[in-house]
Amino acid sequence: MSGVSKWYGTFKVLNEVSLEIQRGERVVVCGPSGSGKSTLIRCINRLEEHQKGDIYVKGIELNDSVKNIAAIRSSLGMVFQSFNLFPHLTVLENLTIGPTLVRHMKRKDAEERAMHFLRKVRIPEQAHKYPLQLSGGQQQRVAIARSLCMEPEIMLFDEPTSALDPEMIKEVLDTMIELAESGMTMIVVTHEMGFARTVADNVILMADGNIVERAEPGEFFSHPKHERTRTFLDQILKH
């Protein structure tokens, strides 16, 4: 991603952002509210369209070509702050709808794969419930499993735990840590600094549409180079 800019109307949300992420790398993005973190990762899978600069995912350019967008999206998984499960489908159907409809997988194989990932996120017994009958933490784990069923190579997380109660945050973070240990490339927007410290290869601080600092977690937390990072960390760690 290089020199990417995006405007909402006349408001510039992303300001010439350049960023390169290697296969297998885990990157945590943090920064104050409204700094453009969500916009950044939503641009990567075209939920938002960038207006300037280039984005390449696995060497494929993200442009208006429907084919390229589909190719890029098929290697990306996305987890949202508000889960966005399909409320009219059971947990199992939420997990199989992508593989059967998009990948033309046989129902039986898709269900097998779905149960495999439900066991991974440790809620196989909820397969036949509806999303709204689950706790927030369970819903978010279903959402993670739903993305994994599409066998993505890169997972994007947009504040996956900020809509959850403290007890549930841990179960979701545990799932994400396991995912990281399996070698998945991950870009995670989060304010969970503990997670950043233990899992991330790199931590990025965004402010006002700019990447202010990018460093390894040790470096980032103990010797931040920028004044902006220091004030942000002070604020966050005070709580």
Place this chain on the structure above:
Amino acid sequence: MARSEILEHHAELPPVLASGPWRWMHRHFFSSVGQTFLTIVVAAITIRTLWFLLQWAVLDAVWVASGPQACRDAAGACWAVIVEKHRPILFGMYPYDQHWRLVLMIVIYLTTVIASLTPACWKRSILIPMWIAAVTAITVLMFGGVFGLPYVPTSEWGGLPLTIILFTGSVLFGMPIAVLLALGRRSPLPVARGLSVVFIESLRGVPLITILFVAVNIFPLFLPAGMEVNKLLRITLSIAVFFACYQAEVIRGGLQAIPRGQYEAAASLNMTYWQTTLRIILPQALRICLPAMTNHIIAAMKNTSFVIIIGLFDILTATTAVMQDPLWRQFYIEAYLFVALIYLVFGLALSMYARRVESWVAVGRI
């Protein structure tokens, strides 16, 4: 399955509050002087009215009579008029000795519809063959001309079967059109959006009778010579389109209630526009607007009377025509009550079914 799990979870029941019929009566009817007074007045009026109705409709009524004179001598209702005239009211001008075909048609229709509304039958492998069989059977019965059945042109159709055909046809054709119009109106493509808006707004602004007039009298002028589209079909499609314009606005409301996150989740699974629409968005939107859709479906049932403009008599207009008979004319109230009862049965069945579906939706059964 999910439901019973929930129930088991809360096996302990809430404490039973003091209750009983007297307590309930006291709370709702006699809790103050004013309310007690009101209760007594309303009760008196109700009893008086019910007594009058009972006398008129049952005690003093004439049920069978050899002629209208017996009715004129009685003080109560003349149900004999229905015994006398039920055939032309129910079946219109369809040849008298062929009425058994219509009875069979109604039986097939009701069976098919009731089966289609039962969740156990909601499988393509059941619904599609069943409807093909039913439509074929009903077409053969109505038209005849094969298997030794005399041919009956649409111009002789009438009564309840005609009402049923118009109603079912307009809902079956109308719903898909409504969905397309609603989607078109929210489409990212300006052409689709523009067409839908113009279509919906122009047809909604015109009375149905005008649309029917155009379909019957003006539309044929645009057809190439020699080509003819059956009048009844034209009427059905016109009612369908009119119904669709209203229904489209209801469905649009349902679509608007779907949060953006649903589209985004579908997009991130790489689903196409139509996959997202058919599998994610519409199922949720239609559930949301079910009560409002039921409204328009019930209204559509009553629009069928407009076939009168091509000289066909549905059940309501057939009654008007039948009651021109000078011998029985004065007992038109009874005849109309009979027709009202038939509409009421269908209408109530529809709204009760819709309410049942809503409750299924609420517990996540469908």
